[in-house]
Amino acid sequence: MLRQCRRLMRTSNDKRTIFVQHRKHPTPVQPGIYVPHEIFSQAAQDLAKLTATLDSTVWKKWTHEYPRMPAADKTQLQRLVSEKNAEAIANSSRHVAQSTLWGYVCRTYTSDEHLVLSAERDPEAVLRMRERIDGVLESWRG
Numbered sequence: 019m020l021r022q023c024r025r026l027m028r029t030s031n032d033k034r035t036i037f038v039q040h041r042k043h044p045t046p047v048q049p050g051i052y053v054p055h056e057i058f059s060q061a062a063q064d065l066a067k068l069t070a071t072l073d074s075t076v077w078k079k080w081t082h083e084y085p086r087m088p089a090a091d092k093t094q095l096q097r098l099v100s101e102k103n104a105e106a107i108a109n110s111s112r113h114v115a116q117s118t119l120w121g122y123v124c125r126t127y128t129s130d131e132h133l134v135l136s137a138e139r140d141p142e143a144v145l146r147m148r149e150r151i152d153g154v155l156e157s158w159r160g
Contacts, residue, residue, distance in 0.1 A: 073100050076115045084158040095122055120151060127154045 076099055080087070087095075095118070102114045128150050 069100065080115075080119075084155065086160045087158045091122070091126070095119065098122060119155075123151050123154050127151070 073096070077096070080095075098118050099115050102118045124147065128147050
C-alpha cells in the first residue's frame with residue numbers, strides 16, 4: 019500500500035506528505051457448525067455407545083478365536099482397538115480391528131524387518147514376517 023502511494027506521489031508531482039492508514043485485518047470467524055450443548059452431548063453419548071458395542075463385538079469374537087492370548091497383549095490391544103474403532107466409526111471404514119491386530123503382532127513379535135521392507139521390497143522377508151505373524155496368531159488359537 020505504501021509503495022503504491024509513493025508511486026502515485028511521484029507520478030502526480032505533488033510534494034505534499036501522503037498519510038497512509040494501516041488497519042489490522044479482522045480475525046476470521048472459526049469455521050464449523052455450531053450446535054446446542056444438549057445435541058452435542060447426545061451425539062457424543064451415541065458415539066460412545068456405538069464404539070462400546072463395536073468393541074464388545076470384536077472382543078467376543080477374539081475371545082472365541084484367540085483363547086490363549088496373553089493378558090498383557092489383551093490390554094494393549096483393547097486400548098488400540100477402542101481408539102481405532104472410534105476413528106473407524108467416524109470414517110465408516112471396515113476391518114480396522116483385524117488390521118490393528120496384525121499391526122500389533124507385527125510390531126511386537128517380529129524384528130525391525132517391517133522398517134526395511136518398504137525400502138528394499140524383499141518378497142522373502144515379507145513371507146518370513148507373514149509366517150511369524152501367522153505362527154503367533156496360531157499359538158494364540160490354541
